[in-house]
Amino acid sequence: MLEVGVVKAGIVRDVEFTLSPGTVLGVAGKNGSGKTTLLKFIAGVFEGEGQIKWKGKDLRKLSFKERMKVVNAVPQNFEPNLFYSVYEVVESSSPIPLRRKEIDEALEEIGLCGFGRRIFAKLSGGEKVRVLIARLLAINPEIVLFDEPSAFLDPDVAVVVAGILRELKNNGKVVIVASHDMSFLLDNCDLFLGLKGGREVFWGGRGDFLQALQLIYDVPLKVAKVDEEVFIKPNYRR
């Protein structure tokens, strides 16, 4: 069980929830609503008041390095200013020593076979996100945080990422995904947390989430159902 209770961390106030292994939580909210801050607080990168327990143990009592072995993340955007190769980026940013073979396997799983020696800074946006996801698969933490995983992805890759989320869920991980992409969240998450101005405005399952969209966003969102598929979009037309 992951028990999160934020009293105060940056903009985020009084957010409390519990997740059991094998759950994917979607965090929705506008820009600046505290999604990233919440993820950073859970990772331990952002200091704040509150508590985080994993299987009854206080994560805050672990050393920073030990904590990173339990909780790790795919950050929102990452641009190195040195020309590291993919291997080097993954090895240097891992809390555990990784063998090249393990990195290769993780890269292969996400469709980047043979990318190990490519220069990370010269990859496309989607490839970078995929490398960061492969890094996470290689580290294999218990709690996995995704910050905007679908932001740079074309539909082909978004499907691969969705598959990875399912696999993590089936392997009993706790997965937390923060995203603007309502449809992506809706299709891939079991539970939903809505944030507005750093406060919890919604908590619930798939059915309720569709009803609660106007609590999270100010503009009306259109929800359409076609062949059991749900589409969510703002009204762009005047």
Add this chain to the structure above:
Amino acid sequence: MRFKIVLVFLLLLTAAVFYLFLCWKLSDGKILVWLRLPEALVAFSFGGILGVTGVVYQGVLKNPLASPYILGVSAGAAFGATVAAFFSFPVVFGSVLGSLASVFLLVLFSAVYRTSTEILLFGVGMNAFLSSLILFLYAVMPSSTVQDALFFTLGFISPQPLKFSALLFLLSLLALFILFPFGKWVDALSLGELGLLSGVRFEREGIILLVLSALFVSLFVGVVGIVGFVGIVVPHIGRLLGFRVSNYLMPVSFLIGGVLLLFSQFLARTLVYPTVLPVGAVTAIVGVPLFLYVLWREGRA
């Protein structure tokens, strides 16, 4: 494989420059042992230290222009040494205290302003401030001592006893071996937000690295004075040779830095024979074109 080839090549180059330095127009065996060998050892080990600490500073501060010189750590050491000399204290104490004080200010500042660009700019400001303080001291010094002091800011390798220079050489090797295992930290820190997820933080590991490097640099600055540009340029030459990870870059930079300073000292003592120039004046002449070349190349990449 490539690493081994480059390492062997650099070792050969080192040996060649050592040989050139020691045996050029040599008339007397005593000069070799008591004058040139100590000088060569001091030049090589200081250059090596500057190369390695350049790698550390560039990694920790995530900036390809960082080095102890740019951040005012060398200037702090030189200021401390000048003050110590002024009050006739041991110079090395002054330089160590001076550089630690400037690193302390840097760390204090970094606790408030966390982006590495701001920390770097603060260091640049501190460098300018300390440099002008040193110039201020020169202005009020008796004119007979100004020449020595001036050579100190320019980095002058004065004749040292053989034992002492051997000690400095061992110290530089020790510094390399102490900093080498922390290469993983340097790499992680250079990755910024992503590196943080490996469990390495600037607030702890980064500061340890900055202080440790400053300590090593200051010991040499206390002996030789300020030598600029080696620390910035050398890691980039290492990177151009294809080494990015600190485990490779540190030993390579140690050798390149050592060779660069040794060659500079060779030029310093032969260019205007028989006058020996301050080595810092020559490293900048060798270093700046290299530096501009690196900038040009990175701009095109």
